[in-house]
Amino acid sequence: MPRVLVIDDDSTVAGVVAAYLERAGMDVDVVGDGVAGLAVARDHRPDIVLLDLMLPGPDGLEVCRQLRLVHPGLPVIMVTARGEEPDRVLGLQIGADDYVTKPFSPRELVLRVQSLLRRVDLGGDADVGRAQPPERPTELVDGDLAIDRAGHRVRLDGRELSLTTREFDLLTWMVSHSGQVFTRAELMSSVWGWEFGDESTVTVHVRRVREKVEANPGRPRRLVTVFGVGYRWDATQDGSGGG
Numbered sequence: 001m002p003r004v005l006v007i008d009d010d011s012t013v014a015g016v017v018a019a020y021l022e023r024a025g026m027d028v029d030v031v032g033d034g035v036a037g038l039a040v041a042r043d044h045r046p047d048i049v050l051l052d053l054m055l056p057g058p059d060g061l062e063v064c065r066q067l068r069l070v071h072p073g074l075p076v077i078m079v080t081a082r083g084e085e086p087d088r089v090l091g092l093q094i095g096a097d098d099y100v101t102k103p104f105s106p107r108e109l110v111l112r113v114q115s116l117l118r119r120v121d122l123g124g125d126a127d128v129g130r131a132q133p134p135e136r137p138t139e140l141v142d143g144d145l146a147i148d149r150a151g152h153r154v155r156l157d158g159r160e161l162s163l164t165t166r167e168f169d170l171l172t173w174m175v176s177h178s179g180q181v182f183t184r185a186e187l188m189s190s191v192w193g194w195e196f197g198d199e200s201t202v203t204v205h206v207r208r209v210r211e212k213v214e215a216n217p218g219r220p221r222r223l224v225t226v227f228g229v230g231y232r233w234d235a236t237q238d239g240s241g242g243g
Contacts, residue, residue, distance in 0.1 A: 007037035053080030143236030
């Protein structure tokens, strides 16, 4: 049974969210501040965290930073009443995998939690629900970049990178479809599994992946922008991105 940690000082919202998640077959812990949330995350290791941005004590951004230091692969969905784009972008830059703005549909939130958990259960595989041939490789290699799908690990020039679940999904999708151009809407559908949502989420995650795999993120040579269209992965000459 998946274990969900809800960190929200609004007991009404937290109670509704917990009820929907429990109805969907999940085990839910609810706490009302960041200090308690970090303690529960440390002692009980949840499978996913729903994190309110506005919290007493350390706010959601600081809690997310600390979670990322200790549990870099732990999925985090940030939930907040602050819907301005700078706040969404900041939350994603800190390392949140998703961002939901209050008021929201509890059913939609459950679907997003389930989608993120499925990706974790499948080793971060972005091709959720798609039939794959038996010979499909578990490792993708592109020059000095190696992606271990089964182990959910990425190495660059022999050094292991720390990626969030969404960053891993996006990188795996792009490398396994090297040479193809995808719009933000297509990536939202294929990687996030959503037919709707804020496409700036894709933009921020592309930026974060570039910061980790590009020698010069400001002038990317692997995860490139095709202006007016979207993004493409350009394989290195001595590696293959096929999957």
